[in-house]
Amino acid sequence: IAGITQAPTSQILAAGRRMTLRCTQDMRHNAMYWYRQDLGLGLRLIHYSNTAGTTGKGEVPDGYSVSRANTDDFPLTLASAVPSQTSVYFCASSVLAGDVNEQFFGPGTRLTVL
Amino acid sequence: GQNIDQPTEMTATEGAIVQINCTYQTSGFNGLFWYQQHAGEAPTFLSYNVLDGLEEKGRFSSFLSRSKGYSYLLLKELQMKDSASYLCADMDSNYQLIWGAGTKLIIKP
Numbered sequence: 001i002a003g004i005t006q007a008p009t010s011q012i013l014a015a016g017r018r019m020t021l022r023c024t025q026d027m028r029h030n031a032m033y034w035y036r037q038d039l040g041l042g043l044r045l046i047h048y049s050n051t052a053g054t055t056g057k058g059e060v061p062d063g064y065s066v067s068r069a070n071t072d073d074f075p076l077t078l079a080s081a082v083p084s085q086t087s088v089y090f091c092a093s094s095v096l097a098g099d100v101n102e103q104f105f106g107p108g109t110r111l112t113v114l
Numbered sequence: 115g116q117n118i119d120q121p122t123e124m125t126a127t128e129g130a131i132v133q134i135n136c137t138y139q140t141s142g143f144n145g146l147f148w149y150q151q152h153a154g155e156a157p158t159f160l161s162y163n164v165l166d167g168l169e170e171k172g173r174f175s176s177f178l179s180r181s182k183g184y185s186y187l188l189l190k191e192l193q194m195k196d197s198a199s200y201l202c203a204d205m206d207s208n209y210q211l212i213w214g215a216g217t218k219l220i221i222k223p
Contacts, residue, residue, distance in 0.1 A: 013118070035213075042201070042213035043157070044119065058210070090156060101209050105156035 002026065006091050006106040013081050013113050021076045021109050023091030031096035031105065032074040034058075034066060036087040043090065049074055049095060081113045118214035120202050125220045126192055134187045134200050135215045142207025146178050146185045149201040151216065157201055160187070189219075197221045 006023040015020050023079075035043040035082045038047065042114040045058030049068040063085060064075045074093075078085055088110050126132040136221060138146065145164040149157040156219045162170055163178035175188040187200055199216040206212055 016126075040215060042215045043208060043211075044213075048210065089171070096209060100162060101205055101211065102159050102162065103211060105158070107156050 002073045002094055004091060004104055004106040006089075006109050008109060009046055009107070010110040011112070013078075013111065015081055015083060015113055017081050019078045019081055019111070021078075021089055021091075021111070022054075023074045023076070025073050025074075025091075025093040025104075025106075027093060027104065028071060029093035029095055029104070030071065032068065032103075033092040034064070034074070034076045035090045035092065035093075036060065037090060037108075038087050040108045046089075048077065067099045081111075085111065087111060101113065118202055118204060118212055118215040120200075120217045123218045123220065125222060126189075127193060127221050128192055128221055131188065131190050132192060132219065134189075134202075134219065135150070135204035136185045138183050138185070138202070138204045138212075138214075140183075140204045140206055140212060142178050143180065144205040144207065144209060146176075147203040147205065147211060148174075148176050148185075148187045149203065151199045151201055153198070160200075167185060192221050194221050194223070222223070 007022045034046040047066040049055045082103045091106040094103045120136045148160040151157040161176035170175045171188045178185045201216045202214040203211040
């Protein structure tokens with residue numbers, strides 16, 4: 001693989017179900033991010049990880065959890081999905097060195113919670 | 115607090131020039147990014163400004179004025195493929211990106 005991948009591409013989920021969105025990068029970037037993008041709103045940060053073994057909360061963390069066991073993988077889990085979590089989810093990564101923090105994005109996961 | 119403002123939608127003609135403005139209010143400013151996002155796709159990096167002035171990159175240029183909390187993206191010789199949303203984001207003191215809602219640019223022949 002080259003770059004950053006996400007799975008699944010799309011998913012329809014019943015409310016109350018648990019769901020894990022997968023994200024993998026092969027660029028050896030130390031920082032990774034999860035965003036959600038909703039119509040009319042900007043990208044909103046859910047959780048981030050500046051390096052393997054550490055995670056932090058973003059702007060909208062409630063209802064989501066993440067882990068960063070290694071450099072490459074950064075899964076996002078919805079413990080009990082609710083309809084308001086219907087959105088497009090983007091994973092991103094960056095080098096996070098010096099002053100520049102150019103983020104590279106995965107193709108996104110379109111999630112619908114019914 | 116942090117707030118990013120940019121127009122919701124703009125329309126321009128193929129071959130023309132368009133300027134997309136962005137204003138920001140961020141504590142601990144660390145740079146201003148522009149990304150392009152085609153419908154149904156992921157955002158892709160266009161430019162980064164941390165010092166005042168104009169950065170030119172082919173048909174696209176980006177300008178920053180830190181004292182005014184203002185940036186713009188200038189697109190020249192517009193092509194139909196430039197139809198997309200353009201996202202402005204500033205980097206805060208924790209090196210996280212704060213995103214505007216994006217400007218949808220419609221190019222007409």
